[in-house]
Amino acid sequence: MATPKTVLITGTSSGIGLAAAVGAARAGWTVVATMRDPAKADPLMAAAGAAGVAGRVHVERLDVTDPASVEATVARVTAAHGRLDAVVNNAGAGVVGTVEVAGMAPVRETMEVNYFGVVEVTRLTMPHLRASRGRLVTVTSVGGVVGQPFNEAYCAAKFAVEGFMESLAPVAATVGVRVTVVEPGAVASEFVASQRLDIPMLVGAAGPYAPALEAYVDRTLKSFGHAQRSEEAAAPIVDVLQAAAPPFRVQTSEWAREFAAAKLADLNGAAVQAMTAQWVGAS
Template sequence: MTTSSETQKLVVVTGASTGMGASAARELARRGFHVLAGVRRDRDADAIRSTGIEPLILDITEPEHVEALAARVESDPRALHALVNNAGIQVNGPVEALPLAEWRRVFEVNLFGHIAVTQVLLPALLRAKGRVVNISSVGGKFAMATYGAYAGSKFALEAVSDSLRREVAPLGVRVVVVEPGGVRTEMAARGVETANRLSARMTPEQEERYGDMVRANNELMASGTASGLTADAAALVIAKAVTTPRPRTRYTAGRDAALIVRLGRILSDRTLDRVLAANLRRHQP
């Protein structure tokens, strides 16, 4: 529900071109916030521009883009209520075979870019006693085979979120993590394409060791995405994290995420390994 106070507040959403980011931007605008929506291309800006949504060209790995965002926020008389760090990429591959350049690219987007945006917007958030909402993943708690880079970046984001929460809570800023499971977005499809491209570059020995595993994980990813939450449903969880007066430190999004988190609390590592391996075997060619 829109309130008069919300119409006077800003929310920044990164990665708002498609998927959860776009849906969250629309949901928050519907609730009366003025949303600064970070997108990568002009056509994405045209697609999302609407009442309450102001698109900005924003690549969070480009310092000049991040500085321009900070200047835009500083020039606005409205308080910055929340920063939603949503931008992300998914790159899967076995630890042995995934090139270091790909590891660095994943961490630049999924971790360092978020830190850069958070650093420049924290002064405004501190003034407004706002909040930071970091979009992690169930992969930020449990790393399946071939998910080392992606899950590693999300594990790191979870740790940074914990540290930041403990630093700024005494100053009135809340830090919330959202952990989605499978969501029907374009990111998973792009992740499968990237995994196939990278697996084609494996040596014959690596193909023999990991090829079936990579293909099974791609099938698992595709099926999990197809049966997952819609982006609009995930956006409702994000909106709750943004608007709830006393938010929890973490929210899962989707039944699969809630189930995996529960299993992780009660099962040993070895038992969980066997559960995940059995699930993966169902998808092997």
């Protein structure tokens, strides 16, 4: 690219966001790497330095759950760089539990980060993406395609994001903005660790759902033993940024493609219900 394009990426302090920021910088982009706490930027800048692209990575504070923070950051970025060619909605948070036991607070908090935060960033950056005929990329999850036990709040938020983006995509295309959702499966990143799950406490508080939760946790921990690395999951994001005609939906691995395909072919829901029932020891 003769003139480096600018991409804003949310949630870059670790995991997929960090890897996507470094990958985009290596591909020649000017990267605005945002995070709630810039004091946590050291791992990102160390990785950017090791890749020889630290000069292309600019850290900004952004809390996607705070509309004033989003508005201020977008204004600063566009004033400083004069353009915004792409946005990657990556910031997210997970929660494990079931609503009867956990109550409504975790549901509302999860929706704020994973759904309303994405909508707010999208709303405020769309005028700039229209001007550049740019790209809007959102990291969802296979959990935005297949509902998974004890992930009610997280999957609900990711389902909502997928529906929002699928509805927005043809509208955005009329003004030159291409929309893509990227669906990772299990990723060996700080995302899992950041939930700070106290498994014995969760099981102890699960009441009648304790046996199902134990079965689910056992299955999930085993699945993360075969998870993608963050760099592998982030590579398709950079590919989408570079592609002349990016698709709407991209999975980050063959496993994720097969998992999503099972749902998309399951018209009456029986196959998915049979699969996920096994995860919680249901007959």
